[in-house]
Amino acid sequence: MKVYTTDQIRNIAIIGNAGSGKTTLAESMLFEGGVINRRGEVTSKNTVSDYNQIEQDFGNTVFSTLLYTEYNNKKINILDTPGMDDLCGGVVSSLNVTDLGLLLINATNGVEAGTEGAYRRAETSNAPLIFVFNQLDHDNSNFDKSLEQCKASFGNKVTVVQYPLDAGPGFTAIIDVLKMKMFKYGTEGGKPEVLDIPASEKDKADELHNELVEMAAENEEALMELYFDQGSLSEDDMRKGMKMGMLQRDLYPVFCTGAKKNMGVGRLLEFVSNIAPAPNEVPMRKIIDGKEVKMEAGDKPTLFVFKTTIESHVGEITYFKVMSGTITEGLDLINSNTGNKERLSQVFVAAGKTRDKVDKLVAGDLGCTVKLKDTKYNASLSEKDADTKFEEIVFPTPRHTIALKAVNDSDDEKVGEVLNKLKFEDPTYLIEYSKELKQLLVHNQGEYHLNTLKWFFDNIHKIEVDHIQPKIPYRETITKSEQSDYRHKKQSGGAGQFGEVHMIIEPIIEGSEPKKMFNIKGKDQKIALRDVQEHPLAWGGKLEFVNSIVGGSIDARFLPAILKGIMEKMEEGP
Incomplete structure (x- = not known):
């Protein structure tokens, strides 16, 4: 892989309700960029993102997965996130290290509970958003109704850049009111023909184009004056205005896809590569201690760890964002959280379980390394004496508690070890032994979260455990001598x-x-x-x-x- 500069990098998180097609969209993005030569399917259990056995068994994304694609001379890092709200930790961590969220809308269902949850988490992270209306080729797909729900829920910032022609099983065309062209696909998707907008759609497209021009012009006084003088804006000026609007969260562009057949994905990638912010165009993560650094390849090297996993035969895998400088193989850094030295023996880019070794990664890029000694999520690594420490990710507090007990007493110690490993990978668990109740308590996010816990005990560790309601801590006090x-x-x-x-x-x-x-x-x-x-x-x-x-x-x-x-x-x- 070529070495990309900071301004050639785009970091995006794909978020949304379960079943909205996030993993399928990610698969098509990798295909469009040539990272894979054949698109997998969730139902066939062969996607790049959902490579964990638990995800293939559940049919849903369980962990956020780092991917990348190359498009239009840009490296686009992608974090495919879980849609189940119980697995929200992966969404939160992903939004903390990316610069743009793709909020997927299932056009057959419109705004769902998971849509609202993902939006709130993006809002908390101050992440710019693109609304991607997916599954437009499905039965009962209704773009207009879904758009109306989005505007009602999230305001008129939701602005049409594309709309489908004949959504439903016959969907093969997208009207783009930024380019003022129609993208026409074959019945099985693929590369589109770029055609003039049909006369029957011209009035609607013109009206939506004018709305988009106004939204773009509102973000800068010079663009507004140009708009008043000329009555319109060039495509380049519109890109400039749209980018500013997205960065200020005053504009949420709407794009259309049928990700399963790779319809609209190439155009979405083109927009992301041209208009989405580079890492050095968004505010730097807050530094809470140590020396200040800038999102520049020439600065001192620092990185921030947002995810850790354990893989059999490999050990611990540490995923990070390069916050400043250039990261190279063999680099020695200090963990600012522990004070311990860590050596980056190897540096990789990742596409699911596939890791490709690279010579270096520059500021703004996402990557991973293996076999660090004492580093987990939320760690900051920097050069000796710099001691730069970045603000930590605040993960959701647990909403549910169960007591866990090994069926065989001989497994009690193993249960504790397994829970510690799971917490290493998923910080939304809180493990506690209650001396008062004499029970091992697992504070978690809910029933689905617990189902994943049970799966790991049953299938990976082969330990039989009982889920028990925690005892009620009845308390008494002294009332008389x-x-x-x-x-x-x-x-x-x-x-x-x-x-x-x-x-x-x-x-x-x-x-x-x-x-x-x-x-x-x-x-x-x-x-x-x-x-x-x-x-x-x-x-x-x-x-x-x-x-x-x-x-x-x-x-x-x-x-x-x-x-x-x-x-x-x-x-x-x-």
Whole structure:
């Protein structure tokens, strides 16, 4: 592969509801760029993106997958993301390292829950968007209704650049109101003929073209003046205005595809290569510590890790974005999170499970390396003494919790090891052992997330586990004073053992002091307050531990053991 400069790189994330055709679109993009010579299909389980066995079994993308294609003298890095909301971690990480989102709309369903979720995550990441209306060749496809729903949900920023001619099973043509041409495809897709717009569509195309010109002109005063003077804009001026509008999230261009038959994909790639922002045209990721760097190939090398996986026979694979400088094989960097040195023994570009070795990657590019010692997602790597640290990705907090228990007690330790590996790859899991409940808790995103968890235990690790509802942490508190005593007496053949202990428990009333008089064996007795310690409790509140031992009747060395026993009993409950 040739070495691309920063301004020749485009980084895009394909997002949207499950079933909108994201993986199929990615497959056609790789085919258009010549990275593959034959398009796979999700149903045939042979796509470049969905190469994991779990994805082939589920029929859905489970992990975000790094791909690339080459088009129009540009390298376009693609992150194909899951559509199920339970698997949102891959969407979040992808939007944090790309510069443009392709939001897919299933034209048979319009705006779906996953569409809105993907849009919100793009909004949080401040990512420019292109709306791609896909599956226009399917039964019940309805472009106009889907467009109306998008405008109602996301506003009039959703602006038509293309619309289909005869959406449905007979779909073979796309009207492009930027180029003012019609792209005509064969019934099985392929390369289109570029034709004049039919007379029957001319009025509609002119109206949409004028709307697009106005939207493009609104983004710069000079373009607006030119528009008022000439009544229109050249295609180059429109590109300039559209790019500014996309960067400001004031314009969401609408494109049309039938990705399964590779209809409209080449034109979409052309638009991305010409108008989508390069990595140095968007704001740099925030630096929270260390030396400042710029998105330039000549600056000091830094990278940011957005994804880590474990592959059998290979080990850990680390996916990163080059934030500055040039990354080369054999480069030594410091993990700014841990302070440990890491050597990039090899540098790769990735298309699914295929990794191609390259000599170097420049600022803005995405790539991967293998066998780093102590680096995972959210790590920043930089040269010694630079200590540049980038803002970390904030992953969604868990929404659901289950307790996990190995069916065979001998597998308990293995269960913990498997969970740690899964969390290494998916940071939206939170693993916790609850001392209070005495259960291993897996905080997760929901039922589908749990289904993937079960699949890994069943199919990869061959460990049988039960999913159990977590116990309810019922809690009790002291409401009145009580006291207890215990007499220990043991004859061991020598001097023997004898001891008598009295313990008094009472509720704490803020501002009050421990009582100094208690009734012991029917007699009121004054108690000395030798020492009062406060111990915060993990579940809330505090324990006041009052030492009233006098005369050395109990050795002070036993006091920590007494306190420990009280704390353990409090945690256990009655």
